[in-house]
Amino acid sequence: MKAQVDALLVLSFGGPEGPDDVMPFLERVTSGRGVPRARLLEVAEHYEHFGGVSPINARNRELISRVRDELAAAGVELPVYFGNRNWHPLVEDTVARMAADGVRRALVFATSAYGGYSACRQYHEDIARARAAVGPDAPELVKIRHFFDHPEFVASAAEAVRAATAELPEEHREQARLVFTAHSIPTAADAAAGVPAEGGHRYSRQVAEAARLVAAELGVDDYDLVWQSRSGPPSVPWLEPDVLDHLDTLHAKAVPAVVTCPIGFVSDHVEVVWDLDNEAAERAAEHGMAFARAATAGQDARFAQMVVELVREHLAAVPARALGTVPSAGGGRNGEPCAPDCCLAAR
Template identity: 85%
Template sequence: MPDPDPVDYDALLLLSFGGPEGPDDVLPFLEGVTRGRGIPRERLLEVAAHYEHFGGVSPLNARNRELISRIRDALAAAGLELPVYFGNRNWHPFVEDTVAEMTRDGVRRALVFATSAYGGYSACRQYHEDIARARASVGEGAPELVKLRHFFDHPEFVGSAADAVRSAAATLPDERREQARLVFTAHSIPTAADAAAGVPAEGGHRYSRQIAEAARLVAAEVATDDYDVVWQSRSGPPSVPWLEPDVLDHLDTLHAKSVPAVLVCPIGFVSDHVEVVWDLDNEANERAAEYGMSFARAATAGADPRFARMVVELVREHTEGAPARALGTVGSAGCGVNGQLCAVDCCLPARPPTRS
């Protein structure tokens, strides 16, 4: 349904997670990401070692700058004159600094594209918190910032992911391609956090359900109903339940079933970053090789030109009242979905367990 009252906006802010861009950045970045979560320093050093394999540089900022360039081109092609700014939650350019820059540039009202397709606390609500924190840091005169909606079931997102699956499948050995198991992965979260995203019943937008729906839509696009949804990159203590099965454990299961090849689609991620290129291209690939399984990993959807065009569609929902296209049947939310905002108590962070 189109927005009945489109309004004027004078900028677009791409808001992302952030990542280190050199060896000296890695530990400060990880310490910032995990501050207040009680993660042991030994675990931080273990994760830091993953970044060392890539020169201390996450691919994420570079991929986002490339995406911004494509979005600018797509906006221009659509006749939309909107400057595009770049801000991060956890590393330079920090969103607080970017919103200050936007204020100096005279921006009064801007749309925000967060690089997450899904609901949940860290995938959605925390971006709202980032926006509020950045505006508060600027104070009076800060621009109004309106976050665009979830897009896990947008036709362009689904189509980009499906074509990536097809391209990856083509790299598998001919004699194994038909027997390859399609496996969708997403970042695991604590089960309590996932449950919190489903409250209240009418306003919640459970992350795991949206991941499952995106996987279903992509699988349908590549004409299969035989696939798995698994999880990766958990970082919490073993005592805290997280979404399972883990992708490495799942490869063990597939090997026990004599599956000869696996095709992995990181459906939960918009762009490559260390948790994609390390956890999948290294760890999962190596586990498959140990079993003699052929392995292929689909590209993330953000690199596809259609992804930038999708962002422009999301913008046009606000600037022109364009209809919100969606393929799925699972609940979605965010500004631009039939004009509705997220529920006030949607996707609250999970409370830590009570200590006796």
């Protein structure tokens, strides 16, 4: 048996839930980064198209409900809490409530499958900040391992691609190009995640491995991995190609249809529904290309089952399952921590 665990904390990015939340949310996300206000106002316009509401909090509450049901079905009595990095419920407030409820040791499921600074290390920083804010009574918080190559994550994403493909006109389904997308990051940040080389958890490498595994599950040998949602000055190199530029390239090759799979995202939020459902869909329409976007994996019932399985790795020494060969935090084995200098923030 593993060490006692009193609770599960679902830790996510957070998003605004009304028009008055948008600018305070964006200011919190970009605090200390010197992002011009003009850029924040530009991004705020995207939220206006959705009434100032990001879908991410609602999707996370739905996930938590499913996880609670799966825990109950597995006979695991464990309260599930919800906290965010950037918007309410803020993780500091949630950890304070956990301490008041008597929680002494909790697992943390971060809603990112990958390594890298923003995808992993920053969640460790969120945990440390929340515990420091609460003080000596704060519970111990143990972040669950990466899951980009977990069989249920792969199966959830593959099923979403099948469903999206079925939305295309029948005559285009066999010719549709499968395009995986993930949030771009500066190339320097991606390189930082590869240190040390033998234990680094490079984001782009893990995303590529997830795409390979999903494509294999679908029986697809030829596919593309592209990036989206980049920001910052053009002088700073980011992971490329951008999804919009890639659609132009596919059009030039006379590709008649595209299915995009947002493999880098666990749940919908504005960068998914705006960048793909609006901008990418419009670009495809301009080219006369049929277009469909797969649902994010977190909406599939198997995803909640995966979360419970990851919890049970700690509770009852359930064997860790992983399909890939790319390094990840824990390496598919419990108790193997990240290296101290892994995934540092790029300057």
